[in-house]
Amino acid sequence: MNVIVNGTEVIIENTEDFSPELAFECGQAFRWKKASSGGYLGIAKGVPVKIHNRGEKIVLNLASQEDYDNVWKEYFDLACNYENIRKTLSKSEKLAPAIEYGKGIRILKQDFWEALCSFIISQCNNIPRIKGIIEKLCENFGDVVEFEEETFFSFPSPNIIAKLTEEDLSIIRAGYRAKYLINAAKAVVNGEIDENCLRQMDTEKARKALMQLQGVGRKVADCVLLYGLGRMEVYPVDVWMKRVAQQFFDDSGFDGSVFGEYAGLAQQYLFHYIRGINGKTL
DNA sequence: CACCAGGCAAGCC
DNA sequence: GGCTTGCATGGT
Numbered sequence: 001m002n003v004i005v006n007g008t009e010v011i012i013e014n015t016e017d018f019s020p021e022l023a024f025e026c027g028q029a030f031r032w033k034k035a036s037s038g039g040y041l042g043i044a045k046g047v048p049v050k051i052h053n054r055g056e057k058i059v060l061n062l063a064s065q066e067d068y069d070n071v072w073k074e075y076f077d078l079a080c081n082y083e084n085i086r087k088t089l090s091k092s093e094k095l096a097p098a099i100e101y102g103k104g105i106r107i108l109k110q111d112f113w114e115a116l117c118s119f120i121i122s123q124c125n126n127i128p129r130i131k132g133i134i135e136k137l138c139e140n141f142g143d144v145v146e147f148e149e150e151t152f153f154s155f156p157s158p159n160i161i162a163k164l165t166e167e168d169l170s171i172i173r174a175g176y177r178a179k180y181l182i183n184a185a186k187a188v189v190n191g192e193i194d195e196n197c198l199r200q201m202d203t204e205k206a207r208k209a210l211m212q213l214q215g216v217g218r219k220v221a222d223c224v225l226l227y228g229l230g231r232m233e234v235y236p237v238d239v240w241m242k243r244v245a246q247q248f249f250d251d252s253g254f255d256g257s258v259f260g261e262y263a264g265l266a267q268q269y270l271f272h273y274i275r276g277i278n279g280k281t282l
Numbered sequence: 283c284a285c286c287a288g289g290c291a292a293g294c295c
Numbered sequence: 296g297g298c299t300t301g302c303a304t305g306g307t
Contacts, residue, residue: 124304128305128306129304133304173303176301176303177303178303
């Protein structure tokens with residue numbers, strides 16, 4: 001992939017392995033919105049962006065040039081060679097159709113705190129409602145960010161959420177998950193959970209640390225590891241991935257670690273594929 | 283009305 | 296360790 005940074009406009013060429021639509025709507029991130037003009041509006045770490053296709057190219061419109069190096073280069077993992085990974089994973093016969101189906105998916109390297117909250121909210125919930133709850137969380141407790149006639153809301157910091165009561169949060173309709181969010185925020189504020197420490201740990205140790213949090217079990221922890229801490233080898237298993245194990249691998253106890261260091265990406269292809277063939281549209 | 287949704291905690295064995 | 300049940304809410 002070739003990236004040209006030209007002021008606040010960033011042009012990405014050779015985009016065979018980057019489909020914004022697939023990457024944003026395959027169930028890994030919950031805040032991207034379709035713009036009326038056809039592209040997408042997003043915000044991460046408080047930094048807004050507009051993104052759209054221009055022929056074969058993808059264009060990012062930024063509020064300031066440094067936003068690319070500070071946020072979006074890492075978020076989209078643009079230095080990662082997906083073509084090589086895709087070809088390696090495609091050697092697995094049972095993975096090949098899912099990869100073909102979801103070509104253009106990338107694992108988005110999301111903000112750690114946002115990923116933690118998002119996947120706490122995700123438990124026993126459906127994707128449209130997850131999006132709704134997160135959006136209400138940001139609209140009510142995040143900061144307003146204006147950019148090119150559009151209003152964005154930042155994801156509220158741990159410091160903000162730690163000061164809320166369950167009653168304060170009732171407006172977002174998160175149900176029993178509200179107390180988990182507040183507890184997680186307090187754990188981050190008081191240092192029990194520290195992103196930088198987690199990044200230093202090996203994956204197993206980081207998983208155990210995350211699972212100390214109320215409302216964080218194996219699956220939520222694995223999603224935080226994969227999407228919030230960049231651990232591409234982690235293979236989260238939810239109800240859909242159990243169906244994958246049954247239907248594609250004829251084994252309810254199938255272990256995704258057979259896909260190796262990019263098992264998390266394999267998981268994302270399979271998740272999107274099994275949902276797609278079961279009629280779940282993006 | 284029942285059942286489900288990118289699960290988890292608590293209680294039991 | 297494994298199995299069962301309750302959990303808030305909204306959609307079908």
